[in-house]
Amino acid sequence: MKAGRQQVMHCPCGNAKVLALSLCATCYTLKRQDGEYFGGLRETVLARDGYRCRVCDASGRDKRSITVHHRVPGRSVLNLMLSLCPACHARVHRTKAVLSAMPPLLLSLWREQHPRGHEQTLLDFQAKEKLPRDVSLFRLEDE
Numbered sequence: 001m002k003a004g005r006q007q008v009m010h011c012p013c014g015n016a017k018v019l020a021l022s023l024c025a026t027c028y029t030l031k032r033q034d035g036e037y038f039g040g041l042r043e044t045v046l047a048r049d050g051y052r053c054r055v056c057d058a059s060g061r062d063k064r065s066i067t068v069h070h071r072v073p074g075r076s077v078l079n080l081m082l083s084l085c086p087a088c089h090a091r092v093h094r095t096k097a098v099l100s101a102m103p104p105l106l107l108s109l110w111r112e113q114h115p116r117g118h119e120q121t122l123l124d125f126q127a128k129e130k131l132p133r134d135v136s137l138f139r140l141e142d143e
């Protein structure tokens, strides 16, 4: 009988390489970032949104494929954060946007991030009214 190999501690995500706090490097970084950048609310936001992109409904079966976006940079408030897939998140932050190809919610988010965005596009960019900063996104969608 061979002696059993030393039991390896796995990270909850399945990664066998544990860095600290019994988490792998990726999960450890995410946990640290959660505290630093999301006020510890990252998981709450993801759970609220069902681990899906709020714009295109892509699901993050691997939770890490869904990003939490700050509507107001640096303000970690539940109402001001929402889950986006990497593609939609990239579009929100991209300076130039093909506005016509954007779903309404994505367009609203893009306008928030780029208040002067109309100066960079020839497309009709009549921002009717400013999005209230603290409006719940759930209500926003009903409009």
Ligand SMILES: [Zn+2]
Residues within 6 Å of the ligand: 011, 012, 013, 014, 015, 023, 024, 025, 026, 027, 028
């Ligand atoms: Zn991990």
Ligand SMILES: [Zn+2]
Residues within 6 Å of the ligand: 053, 054, 055, 056, 057, 058, 084, 085, 086, 087, 088, 089
């Ligand atoms: Zn998406």
Ligand SMILES: [Zn+2]
Residues within 6 Å of the ligand: 068, 069, 070, 089, 092, 093
């Ligand atoms: Zn963002």
